[in-house]
Amino acid sequence: MNTEQSTQLNWFKSTHSGDEGGECVEVAAGATVIRVRDSKERGGPRLAFTRSAWSGFVADLGRDRI
DSSP states (O other): OOOOOGGGSOOBOOTTOOSSOOSOEEEEEOSSEEEEEETTOTTSOEEEEEHHHHHHHHHHHTSOOO
């Protein structure tokens, strides 16, 4: 079980996110997992990804989709 506390994590939004209050997520890199949360519901549910799963996801974002 991962015992990293979200209060110990440094959460950040993409530099592409504006301040207009749109739909954004925040990401925090822990020692073993990458966590993702809704920027408007900071106390709400969080997703946790292994570093390899997150790396694959981010790499896929840059690829063209048909």
